[in-house]
Amino acid sequence: MDNTVQIHLDLREPASQTFWVKQSWKPCSHRLSIQLPVWTPGSYTVRDHVQHLHSLELHSGESQVPLRRSGPSSWRADLSELTTVEVRYAVEARDLTVRTCFLDPTFASLCLAGAVMEVEGCRWQTHQLEISVPDTWEAFVPLQRNNHFWIADDFDALVDSPVHAGPFKIEQFLVKGYTHELLLIGSPPSGWPKNLLSDISAVCEATCRLMDSPPAAGDRYQLVLQMRAEGYGGLEHDHGAVLQFNWHTLAQPDGYRKLLQLVGHEYLHQWNVRRLRPQEYRPYDYSQAIVSESLWFAEGITSYFDLVTTMIAGCSDRKSFLVDLSEELSRVLMTPGREVQSLACSSEEAWVKLYKASPPSRDSQVSYYGLGAATAFCLDVRLRQKQTSLARLVRKLWQTHGVCRRGYNREDVLALVREHDQSLAEDLISWLDQPASLPLQSIVSSLGLRLEAVASKDPYHGLTLKEDSGQMLVRRVAAKSPALKANLVVGDELIAISGRRLRRLNDLPLLLRGQSSVAITYSRHGHLAETLLNPDEGVDRWQLDWDPRATTKQMALRDRWFQIL
Ligand SMILES: [Zn+2]
Secondary structure, three states: OOOOEEEEEEOOOHHHOEEEEEEEEOOOOOEEEEEOOOOEOOEOOOOOHHHHEEEEEEEEOOEEEOOEEEEOOEEEEEOOOOOOEEEEEEEEOEOOOOOOOEEOOOOEEEOHHHOOOEEOOOOOOOEEEEEEOOOOOEEEOOOEEEOOEEEEOOHHHHHOOOEEEEOOOEEEEEEOOEEEEEEEEOOOOOOOOOOHHHHHHHHHHHHHHHHOOOOOOOOOEEEEEEEEOOOOEEEEEOOEEEEEEEHHHHOOOOHHHHHHHHHHHHHHOOOEOOOEOEHHHOOOOOOOOOOOOOHHHHHHHHHHHHHHHHHHOOOOOHHHHHHHHHHHHHHHHOOHHHHOOOHHHHHHOOOOOHHHOOHHHHHOOOOOOHHHHHHHHHHHHHHHOOOOOHHHHHHHHHHHHHOOOOOEOHHHHHHHHHOOOHHHHHHHHHHHHOOOOOOHHHHHHHOOEEEEEEEOOOOEOOEEEEEEOOEEEEEEEOOOOHHHHOOOOOOOEEEEEOOEEOOOOOHHHHHHOOOOOEEEEEEEOOEEEEEEEOOEOOEEEEEEEEOOOOOHHHHHHHHHHHHOO
């Protein structure tokens, strides 16, 4: 085991919300270089995990060796001899997301991108992980286990392995005969849904049917589901996924379906994005932001298919699918930024925009998740017209680029589309590069469906407000909105509408109702001023519905589309 990098995580002081890391290896060069990843794969923004690291030391034998910082997250040292060295440091773990580290006396949830150092020259060597936990805890890691150690084939496999620890029991379920594990952390107030395990298993099986493949992770897949009072998120891994869901959403009528869709989404990622990966991420560069225009394929197509896996699994029906697709399309259509940012740009700018979004972002940005799903929908329907499907295209790309772990790019996707429809390939280029170019209405109508705006009962003003210590502050002024025409800006404090003091957020629609023009008193930079706002008719959302006048041809296409596979 001479070239193995040994890692020890010490979680035995959970109340400190800090854990200690020791990493040792036998160097092969007198110049030593180490760095902590600056981002977490699957979450495309620079997080500077190093902000949580302290007390870093390097030891060689009995002596401490000075480390020189070569960048915010990297260090160097000169070694006089090539004997085993050890770095030691502490990591503060107070950030409970799927992409960061958290530790408290209840449990630990660690994303190792924020915890382990990449050692220059050792990336492709075996990494051996040991974890010390409090007496009543057990640790869970989706890696092969060898007595007290977990074995990662290389640094990438280590970083990709989430660590969970606590007084938990793990459950097993089967997918196509392959053993999977389910780790439940927390619980809803009324307990877990009684069919949870079998429904999760059915959604995973449905995803395998979609991909026409056994589980890509084989017999080693660990699904971690954290049930919380708030929060929502998921992060995919080669051999599992970490999900955060909240019980308020679960209690909604469609909450359980949303939970199963999140499971399906992350499960599909074991193919799409983990093994079938945009070429820019083969291999990952953990030291900096790496731009890719293909995130729409990784996330948008996965988001489209996650709406249907519950249907394939028999956990939902066509009607629910249309409701969910309506929501997805509605979000896109209600985002003015879709007229500004193209789908390819949205992917490329993830690092600086999607993950740093604020309320005004909606006017200049569109999410590659939502627009990507809408694009996947259009692609799927157009491919159906050529007697094929998006699922078949993804399966083919999986065979040509996923199984053998070649990265794919735009040309690879276009080439597969061209095999069936030259003009669709041309259209896809404009859908990727031209903002607001998706022909949603004509695609919907080709299925004998209608996509219609649902009028809002409240007048439209275009303001997003936030109540802050009794002040009604403007957080967003929507593009082309009445509020923009009234010259209101972000940061203004709204004082009164037509002479009536504005005390609560809910008062705004009430004071605008039935008015064609109102005087708004506001404060800007400490000065009071007044402006006129002319409310408009608003759109609440967009909704898909059956078209009673659908032709036989349209209904036939719709039936083929509903087959999905
Ligand atoms: Zn995803």
